[in-house]
Amino acid sequence: MLRYIGKRLLMMVITLWVIVTLTFILMVTIPGSPFNSERGTNEAVQANLEAHYNLDKPYIVQYVLYLKSIVTFDFGPSIKQPSQTVNEMLGRGFPISFELGIITIIVAVLSGVTLGVFAALKHNQIIDYVAMGFAVLGISIPNFVLATLLIQQLAVNIEWFPVARWLSPAHMILPVTALATGPMAIIARLTRSTMLEVLTQDYIKMARAKGLAPWKIICKHALRNALMPVVTIMGTLLAGILTGTFVIEKIFAVPGMGKYFVESINQRDYPVIMGTTVFYSAFLIVMLFLVDIAYGILDPRIKLHKKGGRE
Amino acid sequence: MKKGLLYLMGVLVFLVLAACTANESTGTENKNGEGEKAGDEKILQLNNGEEPTSFDPAIGFDNVSWNALNNLMEGLTRLDEDHTPQPAVAEEWDVSEDGTTYTFYLREDANWSNGDPVVAEDFIFAWERLLNPKTGSSAGFLGYFIKGGEAFNSGEGSTDDLGITAVNEKTLEVELENPTGFFLHVLTNPAFFPVNHQVAADNSEWHAEAESFVGNGPFQLESWEHDNEMMFTKNDAYWDADSVNLDGVHWAMVNDTNTEYQMFERGELDSAEIPAELSDQLIDGDNVQVVDQGGLEFFRFNVTEEPFQNKNIRKAFALAVDQENITEYVVKNKVKPAYGYISPGFTNPSGEDFRDVNGDLVSFDPEEAKQLLEKGMEEEGYDELPTVTLSYNTSDLNKEVAEAIQGMFSENIGVDVELENTEWNVFLEDQKALNHQLSRSSFLYDYADPVNFLESFITGSYMNRTGWSNEQYDQLIANAKSEADEGKRWEYMYEAEKLLAEEVPLFPVRYYNQVEVLQEGVTKILRHPVGYLDLKYADKQ
Numbered sequence: 001m002l003r004y005i006g007k008r009l010l011m012m013v014i015t016l017w018v019i020v021t022l023t024f025i026l027m028v029t030i031p032g033s034p035f036n037s038e039r040g041t042n043e044a045v046q047a048n049l050e051a052h053y054n055l056d057k058p059y060i061v062q063y064v065l066y067l068k069s070i071v072t073f074d075f076g077p078s079i080k081q082p083s084q085t086v087n088e089m090l091g092r093g094f095p096i097s098f099e100l101g102i103i104t105i106i107v108a109v110l111s112g113v114t115l116g117v118f119a120a121l122k123h124n125q126i127i128d129y130v131a132m133g134f135a136v137l138g139i140s141i142p143n144f145v146l147a148t149l150l151i152q153q154l155a156v157n158i159e160w161f162p163v164a165r166w167l168s169p170a171h172m173i174l175p176v177t178a179l180a181t182g183p184m185a186i187i188a189r190l191t192r193s194t195m196l197e198v199l200t201q202d203y204i205k206m207a208r209a210k211g212l213a214p215w216k217i218i219c220k221h222a223l224r225n226a227l228m229p230v231v232t233i234m235g236t237l238l239a240g241i242l243t244g245t246f247v248i249e250k251i252f253a254v255p256g257m258g259k260y261f262v263e264s265i266n267q268r269d270y271p272v273i274m275g276t277t278v279f280y281s282a283f284l285i286v287m288l289f290l291v292d293i294a295y296g297i298l299d300p301r302i303k304l305h306k307k308g309g310r311e
Numbered sequence: 312m313k314k315g316l317l318y319l320m321g322v323l324v325f326l327v328l329a330a331c332t333a334n335e336s337t338g339t340e341n342k343n344g345e346g347e348k349a350g351d352e353k354i355l356q357l358n359n360g361e362e363p364t365s366f367d368p369a370i371g372f373d374n375v376s377w378n379a380l381n382n383l384m385e386g387l388t389r390l391d392e393d394h395t396p397q398p399a400v401a402e403e404w405d406v407s408e409d410g411t412t413y414t415f416y417l418r419e420d421a422n423w424s425n426g427d428p429v430v431a432e433d434f435i436f437a438w439e440r441l442l443n444p445k446t447g448s449s450a451g452f453l454g455y456f457i458k459g460g461e462a463f464n465s466g467e468g469s470t471d472d473l474g475i476t477a478v479n480e481k482t483l484e485v486e487l488e489n490p491t492g493f494f495l496h497v498l499t500n501p502a503f504f505p506v507n508h509q510v511a512a513d514n515s516e517w518h519a520e521a522e523s524f525v526g527n528g529p530f531q532l533e534s535w536e537h538d539n540e541m542m543f544t545k546n547d548a549y550w551d552a553d554s555v556n557l558d559g560v561h562w563a564m565v566n567d568t569n570t571e572y573q574m575f576e577r578g579e580l581d582s583a584e585i586p587a588e589l590s591d592q593l594i595d596g597d598n599v600q601v602v603d604q605g606g607l608e609f610f611r612f613n614v615t616e617e618p619f620q621n622k623n624i625r626k627a628f629a630l631a632v633d634q635e636n637i638t639e640y641v642v643k644n645k646v647k648p649a650y651g652y653i654s655p656g657f658t659n660p661s662g663e664d665f666r667d668v669n670g671d672l673v674s675f676d677p678e679e680a681k682q683l684l685e686k687g688m689e690e691e692g693y694d695e696l697p698t699v700t701l702s703y704n705t706s707d708l709n710k711e712v713a714e715a716i717q718g719m720f721s722e723n724i725g726v727d728v729e730l731e732n733t734e735w736n737v738f739l740e741d742q743k744a745l746n747h748q749l750s751r752s753s754f755l756y757d758y759a760d761p762v763n764f765l766e767s768f769i770t771g772s773y774m775n776r777t778g779w780s781n782e783q784y785d786q787l788i789a790n791a792k793s794e795a796d797e798g799k800r801w802e803y804m805y806e807a808e809k810l811l812a813e814e815v816p817l818f819p820v821r822y823y824n825q826v827e828v829l830q831e832g833v834t835k836i837l838r839h840p841v842g843y844l845d846l847k848y849a850d851k852q
Contacts, residue, residue: 030736030737031736031737031740031741032734032736032737032739032740033736035449036736036739036740037449038739038753038754038774039449039452039757039773039774040773040774041447041448041449041451041452042444042451042452042464042465043465044444044464044465044466044467045444045446045447045448045449045451045464047444048444048445048447048466049447052447080364081362081364081365082365082370083365083367083516083518083519084519084537088537089538092537092538093538148569151570151573152573155573155577156573156576156577159577162577162579163570163573163574163577163579164565164567164570164573164574165539165540165563165565166539250566250567251567251569251570252570253563253564253565253566253567253570255536255538255539255564259361259538259566266734266735266736267736268736
């Protein structure tokens with residue numbers, strides 16, 4: 001196990017390095033500069049600015065400086081908002097994006113699994129059709145459309161929830177709903193189909209024959225196996241939710257990280273581009289790693305390491 | 312068995328509902344709390360769109376910074392309701408006979424929010440910073456009116472050569488390069504706001520947080536949660552605090568026009584922009600405020616590329632565009648079509664509007680356009696016009712305008728142009744490098760004088776980006792920038808605009824405006840044509 005983890009950690013560092021290098025190459029190849037403006041500045045001013053941010057140095061030196069900033073986790077000040085450092089921006093935005101993401105995942109998994117199990121148990125009955133119809137809608141409606149719809153109906157027309165911003169738990173309901181509906185629908189459909197499959201297995205019949213309590217059969221025997229595919233797609237869903245927050249954060253004016261990620265590219269704010277990209281990638285890589293570990297714990301048949309099992 | 316399952320589901324559903332209800336009630340309490348607070352005091356609720364770039368006057372050279380800065384600080388002069396400069400920190404001033412030396416007498420009761428008096432040294436400190444090439448200010452060019460300003464900003468002079476001196480603590484003398492009739496206007500720009508030099512000496516990042524911010528304007532910065540919200544409260548130490556009606560201003564940062572409007576509908580904001588899709592529905596409403604903004608949307612020809620080296624072909628394209636059609640059906644929101652280059656609102660010394668004097672110079676005329684195109688093609692020996700590509704920077708509105716113009720070219724002069732769009736930063740690089748043939752552009756004024764726009768098109772100017780060069784034009788602009796006699800100066804500018812219309816290195820499409828819808832009882836939110844917002848006199852019933 002330890003050996004496996006060690007190997008994975010090494011792979012994670014290499015992946016991150018590749019991402020950083022690609023980002024750097026993309027950054028220097030896109031035309032434009034952070035100091036581009038309609039009006040233009042004096043050459044002397046321009047030269048001073050470039051020197052201040054090391055943009056006058058050869059690319060290879062800039063590259064090494066970026067690597068250094070990543071190792072020390074100090075990305076320096078933003079070019080566009082010079083009185084703020086990238087670390088401050090990440091420190092401010094990440095907890096909020098994380099909060100939004102985590103709540104979304106919890107809501108999506110809980111409601112998705114519940115809906116899926118329910119639909120499977122009431123297979124081909126009205127509840128099944130309703131649940132699955134709901135799921136199809138959830139998958140087909142893009143989250144930004146749903147977001148606008150939710151605001152108009154639930155915040156403007158009937159004033160149940162606040163329109164936007166991120167101040168109290170009530171402010172979280174609409175963005176979380178908009179963001180969680182898609183993943184929830186996917187999870188619900190997946191749970192339903194695997195649940196249907198598992199319920200016909202011999203060991204379930206066996207459990208029933210032994211007279212176990214129904215909830216025990218569902219929760220302990222059926223659900224545990226039915227959840228495996230759900231865990232498998234968690235990695236992809238996670239990436240989807242993280243990128244989904246960019247749009248949702250903008251619509252609901254949630255002061256998270258998405259805005260830095262998108263705007264820094266438009267503004268060619270190099271330190272912020274690097275900071276957000278590295279941070280997002282590192283986060284995603286670690287999460288995928290955790291999902292893999294969870295997979296091993298949930299299913300004892302899966303061996304994370306080659307040795308250790310019977311050869 | 313089924314009963315057990317149902318029970319389990321029931322519990323789950325109940326838990327979810329319980330969680331939701333709990334959240335809801337917290338939300339309601341919170342909202343009531345806010346409501347009470349707003350009831351007692353006059354707090355204006357506005358949206359800044361996004362985080363201000365900087366509250367350092369030399370760095371925050373954009374609207375998102377000015378919205379706030381113009382209300383937290385104040386320069387020597389301040390624009391009034393008619394957009395003319397009035398005494399602010401300067402109580403009065405003398406101008407030398409040749410118009411190049413201004414002596415400003417600062418108010419005795421002009422104080423900083425930390426209690427320090429506003430002194431001449433504060434202005435000198437701020438302006439030297441603005442012009443210092445090490446500061447990296449993009450507003451530096453505004454200081455070129457000051458003697459020695461351009462040299463210092465180019466890294467060639469020193470602060471000793473700058474024409475700004477403190478005669479005594481409350482008297483500031485400014486020497487200019489040339490007599491500049493609109494200098495008092497220029498001074499209203501936030502780039503010329505003073506900086507408390509003692510505070511800045513202790514902490515160069517004084518402007519970064521609410522706790523350390525020291526201003527001298529009608530409001531003070533109570534709190535600032537970056538990228539989220541700001542709270543201003545009335546500054547009782549302000550010299551004209553009696554004129555300030557509001558108790559405070561709350562700023563949200565919501566960067567989505569639709570959300571902004573929905574918050575307005577819900578009463579969470581007192582002012583909102585009108586989303587493009589709702590323009591037809593809302594623009595004629597009672598609480599809509601429409602104010603001109605100095606500026607022009609136009610298209611640049613690249614005169615170094617075929618076929619636009621030919622004046623008649625350029626003119627043919629210019630006259631084929633029906634500006635009114637674009638403003639009426641594409642841009643909407645009551646913007647005005649532009650038949651000249653200088654937007655309305657600039658008045659000469661005898662009170663006439665620049666636009667009225669020069670009249671319509673580039674108006675839609677498909678018949679003449681056709682003839683000019685034929686003539687131009689003959690001159691160049693074209694049987695067929697080379698392919699023309701119209702470029703614009705990516706945005707929904709720019710796309711609609713470009714498509715409308717494409718249709719007009721096709722219909723009126725029988726030319727099919729191709730459209731091309733790129734992201735703003737890439738677009739600008741290409742435009743500067745003259746890689747476009749015909750490209751979309753816009754100009755917004757920095758100060759209220761036509762020369763601000765006109766000087767863009769002198770030979771070699773960064774703003775030129777057409778490849779066009781004309782000695783006579785360069786001379787007219789040089790004269791317009793140095794002439795002491797205001798009447799003559801305006802004559803030069805009239806002539807310069809006519810020359811532009813004659814040579815057409817660019818053609819005008821429309822002027823800009825600022826449109827907002829206000830809650831009932833909200834009054835006197837001043838939006839100046841030069842782009843800054845003034846809440847000094849704003850009120851909320």
